[in-house]
Amino acid sequence: MSDVPVPAQGQEQEEAGFSVEQLEAARRVFAGPVAFLRSAPSLKFLPDPIVKEVAFAGRSNVGKSSLLNALTNRNGLARTSNTPGRTQELNFFDIGAVDETPPIFRLVDMPGYGYAKAPKDMVRQWRFLVNDYLRGRAVLKRTLVLIDSRHGIKDVDYEMMKMLDEAAVSYRLVLTKADKIKASELEAVTQRTIAEARKHPAAHPEIIATSSEKGMGIAELRAAVIEALN
Ligand SMILES: Nc1nc2c(ncn2[C@@H]2O[C@H](COP(=O)(O)OP(=O)(O)O)[C@@H](O)[C@H]2O)c(=O)[nH]1
Ligand SMILES: [Mg+2]
Helix, strand or coil: CCCCCCCCCCHHHCECCECHHHHHHHHHHHHCCEEEEEEECCHHHCCCCCCCEEEEEEECCCCHHHHHHHHHCCCCCCCCCCCCCCCCCEEEEEECCCCCCCCCEEEEECCCECCCCCCHHHHHHHHHHHHHHHHHCCCEEEEEEEEECCCCCCHHHHHHHHHHHHHCCCEEEEEECHHHCCHHHHHHHHHHHHHHHCCCCCECCCCEECCCCCCCCHHHHHHHHHHHHC
16 A cells, blocks of 8 residues: 555545646636626627637536526526526626626527427527537537436437537536435446547547536536636
8 A cells, every 4th residue: 555646735635637726726717707798599699709618508407507607606697497498599608807808708508408398490490500609619619518417318418419529519518416316326327428428529538517506516617617718
C-alpha cells in the first residue's frame, strides 16, 4: 500500500475529472450576471452570433428548466412546468454581460421533444428549427443532452443524438433527477449511458449525473459548460 500516491491538498474534492480550481472558476462565472436575452421561434429571430453558445436539449419534462435554474442559482430563470410540449422556441440567456459589454457566452434552452400528444405539425416545426440551428451555428460549441435517469436513453433521445452526430455538433449526455432512483440503479444507468455515448462520434465519453433537487452534479456541470467553451 506504500506506493499509493498521497493526494495533494484539495485533490480529494476533485469531481468528474475537474480540478477544484476549475469547479471554483465555473462557480464564479455562474454566480455572476445571468439574463434572459430572447426567444427565437424561427431562425430569423436568432441573436447575432457574437459569442460562443452551449445548448441544452432533452425530452419534455426531463428537467431542463430545473437544471438551468440550478446551474444559475436563479429559481425563476427558465420556467419550470408540468405542462410539457408547449414551447417551440430557442431561448437565449446571456451569461456574464455587464452593462454594454458583451456576455462571456450564451446558454440556449432548446425546445423539448418527445411529447406524446404533440401534433404532427409541431413535431415537423421542431425538427426544422432544431436542425437549422444545429447545422448553421458556428458559435455553438456543445449541446448537453439531458436523459431522465429513471428511463435511460429512449428512441426520441437517439433521434436527437443522430441529429447531433450528423450535424457534427459536439454533445455530452447528462442524467437528470438522480435523486429519484436508488444509488445502485443510478450506477447501472450511468454505466449503460457511458457505454452508449462511446458509440457516438460526436458524444463526449464521460457523462454527468445530476439532481436539481439535491444539487448533485451541478458544480461539475458548470465546469463542463465552461470547458466546452475552450
Ligand atoms: N425529484 C426531482 N424532480 C425534478 C428534478 N428536476 C426536475 N424535476 C421535476 O420534473 C418536472 C419537470 O421539470 P422541468 O424542469 O419543468 O422539465 P422540462 O420540461 O425539461 O423543462 C417538474 O415537476 C420538476 O419539479 C430533480 O432533479 N429531481
Ligand atoms: Mg422547460
